[in-house]
Amino acid sequence: xxxxxxxxxxxxxxxxxxxxxxxxxxxxxxxxxxxxxxxxxxxxxxxxxxxxxxxxxxxxxxxxxxxxxxxxxxxxxxxxxxxxxxxxxxxxxxxxxxxxxxxxxxxxxxxxxxxxxxxxxxxxxxxxxxxxxxxxxxxxxxxxxxxxxxxxxxxx
Numbered sequence: 001x002x003x004x005x006x007x008x009x010x011x012x013x014x015x016x017x018x019x020x021x022x023x024x025x026x027x028x029x030x031x032x033x034x035x036x037x038x039x040x041x042x043x044x045x046x047x048x049x050x051x052x053x054x055x056x057x058x059x060x061x062x063x064x065x066x067x068x069x070x071x072x073x074x075x076x077x078x079x080x081x082x083x084x085x086x087x088x089x090x091x092x093x094x095x096x097x098x099x100x101x102x103x104x105x106x107x108x109x110x111x112x113x114x115x116x117x118x119x120x121x122x123x124x125x126x127x128x129x130x131x132x133x134x135x136x137x138x139x140x141x142x143x144x145x146x147x148x149x150x151x152x153x154x155x156x
Contacts (some may be wrong), residue, residue: 006030012085016109017154023083027076034076034098041099042076043069077101123152 006029009022028035037043045066047057057066076098084092084101091108095101110116126148132141 008079008082010083010085011088011105013087016105017151019083020106021150021154023080026083027079030079031072031075033072034079037073037076038080038098038102042073042097045069073097120152123148127152 006026008026009019011019011023024035027038044054045057045062046054047061048054059070062070080098080101081089081092084105088105092101092104095104111119130145130148
């Protein structure tokens with residue numbers, strides 16, 4: 001399916017795990033290299049001097065390949081910003097890279113590594129003690145179970 005026909009998921013401050021998973025797949029399906037940029041940081045546009053020391057290249061010295069890298073970095077930011085609702089834009093306003101945007105949202109909604117581990121531990125307890133409620137339809141039980149396993153999965 002062509003990504004032009006897939007609607008970008010929009011994050012409004014709720015259901016971060018759902019949005020994160022959908023946005024990851026949306027970006028990967030649109031342009032996988034953009035996803036790599038989110039994970040690893042922007043494509044570097046550098047020059048190396050005679051001593052072998054690399055430094056950022058001035059835009060006036062960009063080659064056509066450098067402009068392609070700059071455009072890819074900008075496209076990645078644009079894809080992410082397309083998926084962030086107005087209520088969340090102030091949270092990412094100071095971010096200069098797509099990786100900073102992604103990491104900022106993850107920290108805000110998933111917490112630090114320690115908080116994430118505690119949430120996973122709590123979810124694992126819920127998973128281990130999961131039981132069907134009396135008179136509960138299978139569909140409802142399945143939905144509750146899926147919510148637990150999906151949240152664990154979204155937390156890594």
